[in-house]
Amino acid sequence: MAVYTLSINGRSRAVEAPEDMPLLWVLRDLLGMTGTKFGCGMGVCGSCTLHLDGEPERACQVPVAHVGTRKVTTIEGLSEKGDHPVQKAWIQHDVAQCGYCQPGQIMQAACLLKKHPHPTDAQIDEGMGENLCRCGTYQRIRAAIHTAAKASAPAGPKKAGAK
Amino acid sequence: MNTRRDFLQKTGCLALAFHVPMELKSFARSPEAAGSAALEPNAFLRIAKDGTVTVWATRSEMGQGVRTSMAQAVADELGADWSRVQVQQASSAPRFGDLGITGGSQTTKTTFMAFRKVGATAREMLVEAAAARWKVPAKECVALNGQVKHEGSKRGAAFGELVEEAAKLTPPKEPTLRNIKGMGHSRRRLDGPDLVTGKAGFGTDVRLPGMLVASIERCPVFGGKVKSFDAAAALKVPGVKRVFQVTSGVAVLGEHTWAALAGRDALKVEWDEGPAAQASSAGITAQLAKRLETPGKSVRKEGKGAAGLQGAAKRLKAAYDFPFLAHATMEPMVATADVKADRCDIYAPMQAVGLWMPMLMAATGLKAEQIEVHIPLLGGGFGRRAMPDFLMDAVECSKQAGVPVKVQWSREDDMQHDFYRPATHHELEGGLDAKGNLAAWNHRFAGGSIAASLGFPWPPESTEVSGAGDLPYAIPDLEVEWAQSDVPVPLGFWRAVPASFNPFASECFFDELAHAAGKDPLAWRLELLKGEGKRKVGQESVDLGRLRRVLETVRDQSGWGTAKFRKGRGHGVAAHAYLDCDTYVAQVAEVEVKADGAIRVLRVICAVDCGYAVNPENVKAQMEGGILYGLSAALLGEITLEKGRVVQSSFKDYPVARMEHMPKVEVHIIPHADFVPPGGAGEPGLPPLAPAVGNAVFHATGKRLRSLPMTPEKVRQA
Numbered sequence: 001m002a003v004y005t006l007s008i009n010g011r012s013r014a015v016e017a018p019e020d021m022p023l024l025w026v027l028r029d030l031l032g033m034t035g036t037k038f039g040c041g042m043g044v045c046g047s048c049t050l051h052l053d054g055e056p057e058r059a060c061q062v063p064v065a066h067v068g069t070r071k072v073t074t075i076e077g078l079s080e081k082g083d084h085p086v087q088k089a090w091i092q093h094d095v096a097q098c099g100y101c102q103p104g105q106i107m108q109a110a111c112l113l114k115k116h117p118h119p120t121d122a123q124i125d126e127g128m129g130e131n132l133c134r135c136g137t138y139q140r141i142r143a144a145i146h147t148a149a150k151a152s153a154p155a156g157p158k159k160a161g162a163k
Numbered sequence: 164m165n166t167r168r169d170f171l172q173k174t175g176c177l178a179l180a181f182h183v184p185m186e187l188k189s190f191a192r193s194p195e196a197a198g199s200a201a202l203e204p205n206a207f208l209r210i211a212k213d214g215t216v217t218v219w220a221t222r223s224e225m226g227q228g229v230r231t232s233m234a235q236a237v238a239d240e241l242g243a244d245w246s247r248v249q250v251q252q253a254s255s256a257p258r259f260g261d262l263g264i265t266g267g268s269q270t271t272k273t274t275f276m277a278f279r280k281v282g283a284t285a286r287e288m289l290v291e292a293a294a295a296r297w298k299v300p301a302k303e304c305v306a307l308n309g310q311v312k313h314e315g316s317k318r319g320a321a322f323g324e325l326v327e328e329a330a331k332l333t334p335p336k337e338p339t340l341r342n343i344k345g346m347g348h349s350r351r352r353l354d355g356p357d358l359v360t361g362k363a364g365f366g367t368d369v370r371l372p373g374m375l376v377a378s379i380e381r382c383p384v385f386g387g388k389v390k391s392f393d394a395a396a397a398l399k400v401p402g403v404k405r406v407f408q409v410t411s412g413v414a415v416l417g418e419h420t421w422a423a424l425a426g427r428d429a430l431k432v433e434w435d436e437g438p439a440a441q442a443s444s445a446g447i448t449a450q451l452a453k454r455l456e457t458p459g460k461s462v463r464k465e466g467k468g469a470a471g472l473q474g475a476a477k478r479l480k481a482a483y484d485f486p487f488l489a490h491a492t493m494e495p496m497v498a499t500a501d502v503k504a505d506r507c508d509i510y511a512p513m514q515a516v517g518l519w520m521p522m523l524m525a526a527t528g529l530k531a532e533q534i535e536v537h538i539p540l541l542g543g544g545f546g547r548r549a550m551p552d553f554l555m556d557a558v559e560c561s562k563q564a565g566v567p568v569k570v571q572w573s574r575e576d577d578m579q580h581d582f583y584r585p586a587t588h589h590e591l592e593g594g595l596d597a598k599g600n601l602a603a604w605n606h607r608f609a610g611g612s613i614a615a616s617l618g619f620p621w622p623p624e625s626t627e628v629s630g631a632g633d634l635p636y637a638i639p640d641l642e643v644e645w646a647q648s649d650v651p652v653p654l655g656f657w658r659a660v661p662a663s664f665n666p667f668a669s670e671c672f673f674d675e676l677a678h679a680a681g682k683d684p685l686a687w688r689l690e691l692l693k694g695e696g697k698r699k700v701g702q703e704s705v706d707l708g709r710l711r712r713v714l715e716t717v718r719d720q721s722g723w724g725t726a727k728f729r730k731g732r733g734h735g736v737a738a739h740a741y742l743d744c745d746t747y748v749a750q751v752a753e754v755e756v757k758a759d760g761a762i763r764v765l766r767v768i769c770a771v772d773c774g775y776a777v778n779p780e781n782v783k784a785q786m787e788g789g790i791l792y793g794l795s796a797a798l799l800g801e802i803t804l805e806k807g808r809v810v811q812s813s814f815k816d817y818p819v820a821r822m823e824h825m826p827k828v829e830v831h832i833i834p835h836a837d838f839v840p841p842g843g844a845g846e847p848g849l850p851p852l853a854p855a856v857g858n859a860v861f862h863a864t865g866k867r868l869r870s871l872p873m874t875p876e877k878v879r880q881a
Binding site for chain 2: 125137142
């Protein structure tokens with residue numbers, strides 16, 4: 001057991017945890033931040049996706065000892081008022097069904113849009129390919145990503161945003 | 164061997180298993196309601212003085228949108244301002260009555276009228292209060308957008324202003340419902356904002372003061388029992404508090420999930436694996452095929468039945484096969500219980516609260532009124548969460564530990580200890596007469612029975628024959644025969660239940676016969692569905708006009724008969740009348756078959772007639788969902804057994820559809836001029852998908868696939 005000081009959603013949080021405890025369980029069980037979801041525990045479903053220094057990571061695969069000084073952003077901290085362009089687009093397209101995978105989908109999509117401000121469908125397939133949904137929301141996720149792209153960077157090149 | 168069945172029988176809850184309430188049982192008003200500051204005409208609705216309308220949903224939310232659609236049923240009838248409507252979840256507390264089962268696509272069909280009545284009751288009370296205040300006849304007042312208005316005197320009052328007076332009135336026993344027709348309004352789901360910010364509360368998010376988290380090591384073989392276990396190493400893991408035996412295995416309780424999982428890794432258990440240790444998929448496949456060498460039970464017979472084949476000019480035979488499937492909800496099974504000497508609170512994301520109360524009473528030794536089951540959001544259900552095993556884990560652990568316990572299943576637990584969609588083997592034979600008419604049809608199939616496996620007091624075939632026994636086409640001599648063949652695998656309800664497999668056999672074989680007869684498969688379907696009104700199909704009856712109309716719609720919307728496809732591409736059609744929930748769906752799938760045999764579904768044109776669509780956009784979402792869940796089964800999913808163990812353990816070896824697999828789905832909802840009672844939407848989108856894809860693969864390649872999943876290897880070998 002050791003004490004780790006983590007930067008989570010802009011706040012400094014100290015936790016005492018075993019060094020191999022995944023960040024997922026630190027957030028959920030020690031800090032009570034349950035927005036990040038457990039889906040598989042082996043990094044293959046994407047439900048626990050969050051950002052480390054702005055990059056998408058699977059929280060179930062990151063031992064707390066490896067987080068270091070990297071800034072952790074979870075679904076609770078993606079925007080102050082739940083109004084990140086991706087969140088707004090998700091509401092507009094009524095993407096969620098059961099909603100369990102959606103925090104991970106949203107965190108992944110937010111990173112995808114940083115890398116590709118106007119992603120093609122092929123880039124969406126690739127960028128979102130490791131985030132599973134059993135309810136069948138992929139078509140709406142795709143549409144919502146295109147909507148969020150237009151809202152975040154309306155001046156972007158038309159060609160790249162074409163469906 | 165089935166210990167779960169033993170448990171169900173011992174606890175005496177089976178008598179209730181078929182009890183699906185058709186109406187809200189409780190219109191009781193709480194004693195405080197009369198004269199309260201809010202209007203609460205019954206347990207399901209509260210209108211506050213600030214105008215907020217709160218509806219209590221009595222069915223579980225697992226993504227099918229019932230919390231929103233139940234609120235809509237009340238709000239539309241009430242004349243509420245939708246922006247002021249919120250929803251709460253009813254618990255098993257007596258004031259809500261029996262919560263029944265959320266399943267079978269029954270929620271809207273069985274509760275819509277009752278929830279409208281809830282809204283109408285409050286509307287009449289508000290109108291009566293306004294009319295009394297203004298001294299005008301109540302029938303001249305209207306309730307709309309959160310206000311009662313009197314046109315003649317140009318007066319109006321917001322609902323909130325009227326609740327105090329309305330609450331003093333006696334609720335009308337038989338309020339008059341509004342005259343609705345056509346379609347309802349597409350409303351975004353009420354949980355939407357919470358779902359995109361991480362605030363929404365799922366079963367796994369429950370946290371109680373002093374709670375421990377448990378992970379349970381289970382025998383890898385179904386029905387196996389603990390012989391002995393050594394907890395010494397597990398108890399040395401930091402954070403591990405207790406280790407003890409429970410019905411389903413050995414539970415490791417920790418301060419948090421990670422401690423429980425790490426402790427479980429260190430646990431040593433010896434198992435008595437029992438007789439199922441010899442079971443294998445190869446053995447079960449052979450068993451099912453052998454079963455059809457002897458007669459089964461004839462579940463439907465028309466004309467001369469199977470004997471009609473004798474007189475056919477041309478006969479065609481084919482065998483179809485289906486594997487076991489896991490549900491693989493994104494949220495693995497989980498439940499939390501806090502069992503005390505005189506009270507028990509359970510927080511379980513479950514589909515069948517009403518079904519399992521007797522079992523909870525037996526397990527806790529408490530009376531029904533001392534037990535309250537709270538229903539958080541379900542991270543997917545698909546039938547898996549109708550089973551009580553995960554909830555009993557939590558009850559047992561909490562009772563034994565004396566503190567609140569959350570039992571968290573791992574992904575591996577979830578996949579290897581499911582109640583699986585049955586594997587089945589089908590043999591079909593069809594006969595054409597000299598003119599190429601479909602003269603005879605014989606469909607024989609073997610598999611386990613979900614009903615029998617769970618010990619439900621239903622006929623064993625009742626959970627197995629939809630999509631086969633209700634074949635809607637006019638065929639003079641027809642027989643459908645089901646042969647029970649018990650397997651040492653727990654079976655359960657999986658989205659669309661037998662209609663997740665039977666329609667692939669019947670709708671693909673129909674396609675085979677159409678090609679053999681030189682007919683267009685879609686036109687031939689329409690021809691054999693001619694006629695007015697309903698046709699009796701076994702125990703049920705199918706509305707021929709409604710089934711034709713969904714087929715005609717996909718024909719027209721897909722360019723059937725005129726569409727041109729390049730090499731390796733093609734389209735196929737299938738339809739299914741989901742008679743249990745009164746919904747009709749047809750789909751045309753367009754596919755591309757790659758050189759390596761991989762099938763890509765490019766587009767699905769779907770027509771659905773679910774009667775009055777309460778929330779059309781949600782109906783579309785449910786069709787998208789049924790199609791995607793069906794696509795995983797059509798192309799990817801298969802659970803196999805070796806030495807009595809499920810081989811697959813995660814999404815690595817039990818692949819499910821990903822973003823790249825999602826076809827472009829176009830949903831057309833059949834409009835009705837009048838009011839047609841609403842049917843279901845959760846399951847009916849699934850059954851036509853696999854046969855439409857199978858038929859499209861044949862159109863694209865000339866290869867007929869008769870076994871799911873349709874893997875590249877099977878395409879290459881076909």
